[in-house]
Amino acid sequence: MKITTIGLGYIGLPTSIMFATSNHQVLGVDANANVIDTLNNGYIHIEEEGLQKLYNNALKAQNFKASLTPDYSDAFIIAVPTPNNDDAQKSCDLSYVKSAVRSILPYLQAGNLVIIESTIAPRTTEDVISPMIEATGFTIGEDIYLAHCPERVLPGNIAYELVHNPRIIGGVTEACTKAVKELYLTLVKGELIESSASEAELSKLMENTFRDVNIALANELAKIGTDLNINALKVIEMANRHPRVNLHAPGPGVGGHCLAVDPYFVAAASPHLSPLIQTARKINTSMPAFVVNSVERLMASAPNKKITVFGLTYKGNIDDTRESPAKEISLMLQHAGFDVTEYDPHANKNEIMIEQACEDSSLLLVLTDHSEFTTIPETATDRMSRAHILDTKMIVKNCGDNVKLLNLGNMHQSLNKIVQEV
Structure with a gap:
């Protein structure tokens, strides 16, 4: 199958390489000319264990090339950044996603798959992306198969987890889910979980929100321990010996494009119903x-x-x-x-x-x-x-x-x- 990936960052590049090593013809697209030049010269531009070797294999098999522009394909994967908007709720900035979708519209043909791997706010696939595609004359679920398939990987172990982790296939329609699932069956050995697009979006966000909230509890405990002259780390160690307790470890803060960003997307979607999430973010x-x-x-x-x-x-x-x-x-x-x-x-x-x-x-x-x-x-x-x-x-x-x-x-x-x- 011919696959075009839009966005060759920490998720888009490993995803492209793994599909290329699964005998798909992959075109990787990125707006950064330096990224394209580096890849076409045989080197990856991110640090990720084992990825350069896999990239070498993909190039040897002639299954990957990088470009500044898309081309006709069987499947299009959107893996671009989704930063926070500069608003009170730090909501999801969809500008890169919308731009990526617009870039593939001239190349869409009946039967194509469009897959959003970027982390997005709830209902984005159905309420924003689907209308963009249908405005060109296609019908989602009949002509174009659209789904949200969020990644669930740990940096430093991405290549392994892209293959072995469970994967959610969130189609806009049942037909979309079935069609996109067939593609991921060629790569993923973990369970493929069928869902709606909106369920997939919120599930991904809540996975990271769960961790953020629990880290906030540990960080608050560290502050309390300092105030009360009590060793919070010893407290956590002892509490975790309870069979149903698993306190996280405190730290200097939360970073990355998941835990420090995703909870805001949930809170912004329902600000009046998310006080716990908002408080955890503040902590x-x-x-x-x-x-x-x-x-x-x-x-x-x-x-x-x-x-x-x-x-x-x-x-x-x-x-x-x-x-x-x-x-x-x-x-x-x-x-x-x-x-x-x-x-x-x-x-x-x-x-x-x-x-x-x-x-x-x-x-x-x-x-x-x-x-x-x-x-x-x-x-x-x-x-x-x-x-x-x-x-x-x-x-x-x-x-x-x-x-x-x-x-x-x-x-x-x-x-x-x-x-x-x-």
Whole structure:
């Protein structure tokens, strides 16, 4: 089958490559000429485990090519970004999706599949995209088969999860669901779940909203523990030994294009009925300020104002900095007058050495759980003016005997000591 994918980012590119390795002829389309040039020169432009090797296989089989413009195909997959609108509810910005749909309209033919993989607000496929296609003279469910098929993948393991995770096939009509399901059967080994388009849209959003709400509970607990001089991490560890409790871990905030974005789409769709979701978002977006306030207090007695930030991406072992609380915290500290050195072996390819990053620093602030941060070498901490580490991701396991290791559970001890000294 000939497939055209619109959008070659963190989802569109892996999806294209996986279909290409399943013997489909895939045309990948992106508006960024640098992305197209990089791909046509044989290299992928994102960091994702094992993806370059799979891309090499797709090129060897002559099953993939990249272009700035679409072409006639059997199926069209829309995988473009859906950021927040700049409004009070941070609703879903559909401008990229609409533009992508408009770009394929001249190439649509009877019998084509149109699949929206972009994360979108509830009822978008039925109320927005379907009318755009039918305005050209086609009938959805008879001439064109339209469905929303949201991805459910973990960055760093995308290639595996695109194949093995369950997948929702949300057709506008039953005929749409059946037709699109046939395509995904050629790739997906996990369960294919049939639904309506709107059910699929809301399901995807609620999967991420569930996680966001539970992280908010853990983050609120971390704040409470700091206020009451109680180790919140120990509390979570003990509470999770209850057979029906699974508290999440607190952190410096929530990032990425899923958890930090999707809950707003639900809340914006029904703002008067979503107070819990909106409150959770406020708690999680407040965490960077909480971390910065804690750092300011920890630095009150420091020998200098230098801080080394470890990690700029929103999660570990990837290069994606979208909506990253780590970047926000780093900027807030700089604006507060601190001398900040950033160290991230994934986000910054031309990175300074770890020892250089820690030179004369009074605090090493860990904001991302890269595996490289599990062990902090003594050659780095020995160069610090004050060997203190605040690990907001609980990733550091080894850092030397002379280092003071703090986290979101035990930092209240140092904060209270500073208050007493003052």
